[in-house]
Amino acid sequence: MEILHELVFFFTAYGYIAVFLVLVACGFGLPIPEDITLIAGGVICGLAAHLLSVHTMLAISLLGVLVGDGAMFMLGRLVGPRVKTLPLLRRVFTEKIYKKMQDKVHHYGNRILFVSRFLPGLRAPIFITAGISRKVPYWKFLLMDGSAALISVPIWVYAGYYFAHDLDSLIHWVKKSEHFVIGGVIAFVVLWLIISLIKKYRKSAD
Numbered sequence: 001m002e003i004l005h006e007l008v009f010f011f012t013a014y015g016y017i018a019v020f021l022v023l024v025a026c027g028f029g030l031p032i033p034e035d036i037t038l039i040a041g042g043v044i045c046g047l048a049a050h051l052l053s054v055h056t057m058l059a060i061s062l063l064g065v066l067v068g069d070g071a072m073f074m075l076g077r078l079v080g081p082r083v084k085t086l087p088l089l090r091r092v093f094t095e096k097i098y099k100k101m102q103d104k105v106h107h108y109g110n111r112i113l114f115v116s117r118f119l120p121g122l123r124a125p126i127f128i129t130a131g132i133s134r135k136v137p138y139w140k141f142l143l144m145d146g147s148a149a150l151i152s153v154p155i156w157v158y159a160g161y162y163f164a165h166d167l168d169s170l171i172h173w174v175k176k177s178e179h180f181v182i183g184g185v186i187a188f189v190v191l192w193l194i195i196s197l198i199k200k201y202r203k204s205a206d
Contacts (some may be wrong), residue, residue, distance in 0.1 A: 027068015046164025
């Protein structure tokens, strides 16, 4: 996984600020996997524990993730549907994608904001669409996104920290864990749908 080595080299040179800026850029759709970025942040703490604190790195990583995600949400809130015409977004946030994300946000409600944190390809479009809808208060967005980030971010940062001196094992673990993450998200969605159907059935029965 060459990108992990490149990020470790880059972060080693520039430290916390580099991790923060890359994570914010990931929120804007930078084609760098967020999980690999978080792992690389943990790795440099493991390699230079006397200089960098993994707990500080975790706090900075959470901040970077929330700032990047929040920027996408507020961009949708402030610019509205015209966001599709912005030069940096019009190729990845097309009318077709916008309508598809509208359906998801309308169908699943606020809870889709929690799930989308684990779905890199859909994360930014869903956050932008939720902002455009103006139906989600900013505090609720932060609550849903932040709750999911408190699960995912520590896992990746501490994994990088504890496996810093054995990157081969780390890369093997990351590849295996991706399947578990996807499986977990699918299981969560299925359970969520079952509970929703049960609630609708009970309401109609009453």
